[in-house]
Amino acid sequence: MSGVEVITFGCRLNTYESEVMRAQAEKAGLNNAVLVNTCAVTGEAVRQARSAIRRARRENPHARIIVTGCAAQTEKETFAEMPEVDAVLGNEEKLTSASYRALPDFGVSAEEKLRVNDIMSIKATAPQMIKHIDGHVRAFIQVQNGCDHRCTFCIIPYGRGNSRSVPMGAVVEQARKLTENGYCEIVLTGVDATSYGADLPGEPSLGYLAKTLLKQVPEILRLRLSSIDSIEADKHLMDLIADEPRFMPHLHLSLQHGDDMILKRMKRRHMRADAIAFCHQVRALRPEIAFGADMIAGFPTETEDMFENAATLAEECGISNLHVFPYSPRPGTPAARMPQLDRGLIKQRAARLRERGEILRHAHLDQMVGTEQTVLVENRGFAHTNNFTLVAAPDLAARTLAQVLITGHNGKHLDMQCLAAQAA
Numbered sequence: 001m002s003g004v005e006v007i008t009f010g011c012r013l014n015t016y017e018s019e020v021m022r023a024q025a026e027k028a029g030l031n032n033a034v035l036v037n038t039c040a041v042t043g044e045a046v047r048q049a050r051s052a053i054r055r056a057r058r059e060n061p062h063a064r065i066i067v068t069g070c071a072a073q074t075e076k077e078t079f080a081e082m083p084e085v086d087a088v089l090g091n092e093e094k095l096t097s098a099s100y101r102a103l104p105d106f107g108v109s110a111e112e113k114l115r116v117n118d119i120m121s122i123k124a125t126a127p128q129m130i131k132h133i134d135g136h137v138r139a140f141i142q143v144q145n146g147c148d149h150r151c152t153f154c155i156i157p158y159g160r161g162n163s164r165s166v167p168m169g170a171v172v173e174q175a176r177k178l179t180e181n182g183y184c185e186i187v188l189t190g191v192d193a194t195s196y197g198a199d200l201p202g203e204p205s206l207g208y209l210a211k212t213l214l215k216q217v218p219e220i221l222r223l224r225l226s227s228i229d230s231i232e233a234d235k236h237l238m239d240l241i242a243d244e245p246r247f248m249p250h251l252h253l254s255l256q257h258g259d260d261m262i263l264k265r266m267k268r269r270h271m272r273a274d275a276i277a278f279c280h281q282v283r284a285l286r287p288e289i290a291f292g293a294d295m296i297a298g299f300p301t302e303t304e305d306m307f308e309n310a311a312t313l314a315e316e317c318g319i320s321n322l323h324v325f326p327y328s329p330r331p332g333t334p335a336a337r338m339p340q341l342d343r344g345l346i347k348q349r350a351a352r353l354r355e356r357g358e359i360l361r362h363a364h365l366d367q368m369v370g371t372e373q374t375v376l377v378e379n380r381g382f383a384h385t386n387n388f389t390l391v392a393a394p395d396l397a398a399r400t401l402a403q404v405l406i407t408g409h410n411g412k413h414l415d416m417q418c419l420a421a422q423a424a
Helices: 010-025 043-059 072-076 074-082 096-100 156-160 168-180 206-214 236-245 259-267 272-285 305-316 342-368
Strands: 006-009 031-040 065-067 086-091 139-142 183-191 220-227 250-256 290-295 319-326 373-378 380-384 389-390 400-409 416-424
Touching: 006 010, 006 043, 006 156, 010 031, 010 096, 010 139, 031 043, 031 072, 031 096, 043 065, 043 072, 043 074, 065 072, 072 074, 072 156, 086 290, 139 168, 168 183, 183 206, 183 416, 206 220, 206 236, 206 380, 220 250, 236 342, 250 272, 250 305, 250 319, 290 305, 290 342, 305 319, 305 342, 319 342, 342 400, 373 416, 380 400
Parallel strands: 006 031, 031 065, 065 086, 139 183, 183 220, 250 290, 290 319, 389 416
Antiparallel strands: 373 380, 373 400, 380 389, 400 416
């Protein structure tokens, strides 16, 4: 092979950072290389990364394989000991061209492969400027990194470090660059995005940042947030939900569970009633809003009644896109030392929770039929409505903004009739 190939796992922040990695590696003159940007959220994510590394070596026997990302930060020895891996970079090191110029030679020892520093020593997030997001019609902007909270199930703070924010001016500059390059939809992303600004002068909030972006970059036609912790939603964010048509009516919530005792054992900062109240408040402000949410099934000590509370929370909040994770113990986290459930039971409960999620998705799709919607068409014959519902758009070109009539659905996506369309 020639050039640099990037394999990305995990979140939208990783997608953004993969573009930074590609640019920095090319700037360093790296060639014939595969960069694997890993995720550490679950044990399955780590397994998939290891499998991809072995496959990359089989397909590219003479390429240099460099592994980085959250799993490389938290389990660096695991990857350094893989014979397929030539170097392991930490989450901070992956973003600088110097790291790619100082790579070890082939055949070195596991220790010599490592370029992973203490992520907790990082006190700031340097702004990164990218021109495009490969393969995406919407563009992501990193506004924050790291997390100051210590949920008992989560390893990510040890892969990302403590919370640190990108200055507002740099975010505005990045948004301008991306809109100049043809992106009309921007997604603000971070590890704990709603903690944005606590470490900056004046402590601007995420909502204030979003307001500032929309004011200073009028070319942004659609603005989204990647994921939020509802307990941190600020007044400016609520104002946008209520009054700003360019702020898209979709929020992805980090709920994790619906039982108060499990939420306490997870060390979450909200209770069941808080989540329900937030969703009801937001829906009153913006009736067309849709919610996605992350939920964990089979957390240690979860009883059948506790599990049922999680399922009914999804119903009470009206979650139309439920992301279910079977609990996976991460070494080094407090939850890994709690009494564990049987793996078979965990998988069973995850399947049952997904079934409830499918019922909610189907009900949401039913409600969309017969409505007129605005969609942004993507690269594979699909589009998303303002409230991020998937629509089949086989006859429309990518980067088209279209006004459509929703004519039906197949349980997974909406079908539509185009009423009007223009290039975005």
